Amino acid sequence: MASANYKKPPQAPPLFTHTPDTLMTETETVLQRNKQLQDQIVKDVAVDKATFANVMVPFAQDDNQMSLQTHIIGFYSAVSTDSKLRDASVEAEKKMDDFAIDSVMREDIFQLVDAVYKKQKDDVKLDPESKRLLEKDHKSYIRNGLGIPAGSKRDRFKEIKKRLSELSITFQKNLNEESGGLWFSKEELDGAPTDLISGLKEGEKGSEHEGKVWLTFKYPDLFPVQKYCKVAETRHKVFIANENKCQENVKLFKEAIVLRDEAARLLGYPNHATFRIEDKMAKTPKTVDDFLGDLRKRLAPGGVQEIEVLKKLKKAETGDADKYFLWDHRFYDTLMLERDFQLDQEKIAEYFPLQSSIDGMLKIFEELFGLVFVKLEAEDRDAISETGKGKDVIWHPDVHLFSVWDDEAEGAGFVGYLYLDLHPRDGKYGHAANFNLQPGFINENGTRRYPATALVCNFSKPTPKKPSLLKHDEVVTLFHELGHGIHDLVSRTIYSRFHGTSTVRDFVEAPSQMLENWCWTPSQIRALSKHYSHVSPDFKAAWSEGASGKDQPTESMPDELIQSIVSTRHVNDALFNLRQLHFGIFDMTVHEPASHEEVEGLDASVMYNSLRHEISGLDGPEAEGEGDGWGSGQATFGHLIGGYDAGYYGYLSSQVYSTDMFYSVFKKNPMDGKEGRRYRYTVLEKGGSQDEMETLKQFLGREPSTEAFYQELGLS
Structure with missing residues (x-):
């Protein structure tokens, strides 16, 4: 039980009281305020008088304040039950993106930023994060078209940027709805x-x-x-x-990859991939292509072997195994796990009720990182809401809200707010993801602004007779997304733009991927487990009804079930990673064409399906003579429209870093609180405020290595 110290946060949680009209009004107000600031600085500051203090600081402080509103304005499109509010959120996102494009293409502001950059890029008085802000902002203007001479080409670039923003927002809305x-x-x-x-x-x-x-x-x-x-x-x-769902997205995806290529060429890059990867850890498409190609070569023989074993299982079941289809794989993979490894997913799920699993996960984070999570019930929310109404600080009755604190040993300070929105509903974002609602930063008066972050997931709803029960892979997913949430909460940066998960894309998954290892560690599986018959008297009675006089199961998962989970971690691993490679190689292929004409002539559906068959070895309808145009998986692939373009490889490259960190530091003792706190302060706290490779080296004490990654996959 948390002490009274943890009940009164020093900062109220955000409000979710918008209507479609107030959302649009607030958007206009925020943008108008920023426009006035831009105009005022241009008016008041001569180019030869421009400094970090009179140009960069006011803009950064305004960015901080804007982010407290803009993240929530855009969030409604993913979670609101009101279709009109979702539509208004989408419209507001378009307005904000258009405004951002106009802002970052203002020549008069760029002249000031450029003057500051030339004058102060090596200024020893600037702290490292401020230098990074200056460098990133300066480069952002150039990457957004101000390196193109004024005129028709720059106008065309701006037109493309605005259309790409519109395509991205519409594509995701189609998926959500x-x-x-x-x-x-x-x-x-x-x-x-x-x-x-x-x-x-x-x-x-x-x-x-x-x-x-x-x-x-x-x-x-x-x-x-x-x-x-x-x-x-x-x-x-x-x-x-x-x-073949979301067919309207097929044209949007094609238009996006064509426009991205055109924009990159206007900036002087040979393709979109070169433009996107330039400021990531990989730096060049060749580095990415070599990594993906090497991994494909190493994994391919294992994929062939795994398919042969699965075909034998299919033949034993059906008498026919000439083909092993895409729609066969999850079924026979599951059947193999059950038969050969005694992995009873239904029985395992009985030990992972959603609520007790969350409680167990939060307890792990408390022990590891020195945190305290306090669930805020209705009366607690009433007490801290600025309106006095607890319903105003959540967007749906199903949402859970926690205040998060440092424990006594870490100083008992406030950390931020964590929201959990766990069940599907109409119009809601359809996958599992972490959304920053309000970033943390340093206020103008030197005090800290605390973050708020939300996990949005789609786990089955409980019934009167059973709680929501998680399969083990859902436990891993939940722990992964909570990892992003923790990254978002414990980050401590000066500027909102570097807060939390605002890192380069080929690093951002590494912290959460590393934490997935806890879900494969016997002691932690046991700690997370609790048979649902022990959750409440009602669930016990419901379990007894169907148990035919059997003894009540143990509260924690028995060793033989835990072992069945651990022993299956790398079963059919080659096929799983070949699936990830398919996504990564497709992403690079469509964003790395030899010419603009090539991308204009590309049939993305055919490319998606043919690459999947070539890389994974699984048969689709093309194996029955239907050709490669039978489906449009890219139209459901929100990552490639939502920021992972020429970046999906980051899931695999981040795995290299995450495995290296786990093997080097946590494998011997995953619950080593000393190392957990060092990880918190060395890696998670930094966000994107310094070069991510430097963060890795500081934590590892050396350059990162691929050895542990290939060892974990059995490919070393």
């Missing part, structure tokens, strides 16, 4: 979990769908059917339909 699905009879869903089927919408009596259920493409529906449904034709239908 996708509401498709298929009707199936219960026989067609044979083998799928009964809990899933009982929770699906039923066809109305007298309609053509009477006796059937509606299966959506949301993850809690989609994955269990792909893993457990014994009817191959059902898995086939679901897989193909899911790959």
Whole structure:
């Protein structure tokens, strides 16, 4: 139980009281205030008098204040149940992006920033983070078109930037609001979990769908059917339909890759990948291509072997294994884990009720990083809300809110707010992600502004007889996203633009990927587990109903189940990583064309499917003579529109860094609090405020190495 010291945060949480009208008004006010500041500085500061103090500091402070509003303005599009508010959020994002493009292409402001840069880039009086701000801002103006001579080319570049912003926002909105699905009879869903089927919408009596259920493409529906449904034709239908959802995004994706290429060439780069990777850790597309190519070469033989073993399993089940299809893989992979490794996913899930799993995860972070998480119930939220109404500090009744503190040993100071939005609903972001709501930074008066961060996930909702139960892979996903949330909370930077996960894309996943290792450590699996019959008397009674007189399971997961999880970590690992390689190589291929004409003539759907077949070795409809244009997976690939363009390789390259950190520091004792705190202060606290390679070297005490990564994959 947290002491009273932890009940009264020094800063109120943000409010979520916007209407469509107030959202648009606030957006206009924020942008107008920033425009006035820009005009005032241009008016008041002569180029020869420009300094970091009179140009960069006012802009940085205004950026800090803007971020407290703009992140939330854009957040509604991912979580609001009000379609009009989501639409207003999307419209506001477009306005903000257009304004940002206009701002970063102002020649008069660039002249001031350029003067400061030339005068103070080597100024020993500037702290390192301020130097980084100056360098990044200066380069940003050039990368946003001010290196192009004024005139028609620069105008065209600006036009492209605005259209790309619009494409990105519309693409993600289409994904969030996708509401498709298929009707199936219960026989067609044979083998799928009964809990899933009982929770699906039923066809109305007298309609053509009477006796059937509606299966959506949301993850809690989609994955269990792909893993457990014994009817191959059902898995086939679901897989193909899911790959063809959001057809309106096909044209948007193609337009985006063509415009990105044109913009890069206007800036003098040979392609978009060269432009994007220049300021990441990898620096050049060749470094990325070599890394992906080497990994592909190492993984390919393992992929072939894994498919052969899975084909034998399929043949034993069906008598036919000429082909091993994309819609076969999750099913036979799951079957292999159950048969050969005694991995009973349903039984394992009984030990991972969502709420107790979250409690266990937070306890790990408390011990490791010296934190305290205090859940704020309705009356607590009333007490700290600026309006006196606790409902105003959450956006949906399902949302959980925590105040986060340093523990007594770390000084008992306030850290920030953590929100958990865990269940699917119409119009909500469909995957699992961490969203910064308000970054931390240093206020003008020298005090600290504390962050607020949100985990948005889509785990099945509890029922009266069962809590929401997580499969082990969902436990890993939740821990990963919580890792991003912790990164966001404990970061301490001067400027909001470097806060938390605001690092280069090929490093940002490393901290969370490293923490995934805790989900494969026996002692931590045990600590996270709690059989749902021990959660409440009602759940115990519900469990007893179907248990036919069996003894109640132990509260913590038994050793044999834990061992079954740990032993499967690298089963079919080559195929999993080849899937990641497919995404990464597709991303690089569409953003690294030899000429602009090549990208204009590219059929992205054909490229996506043909590369997947070549890299993974899994058969799609092309193996049955349908050609490569059968699906449009790229239209559902939000990462490549939402900031991971020419950057998806970062998931694999970050894995190199994360494995190196875990093996070197935490493998012997994952709960070493001393090292946990060193990791917190050396890596997580820095955010993007210094060069990420320098952060890694400071933590490791040496240059990073690929040795642990290849060793973990069995490829060293």
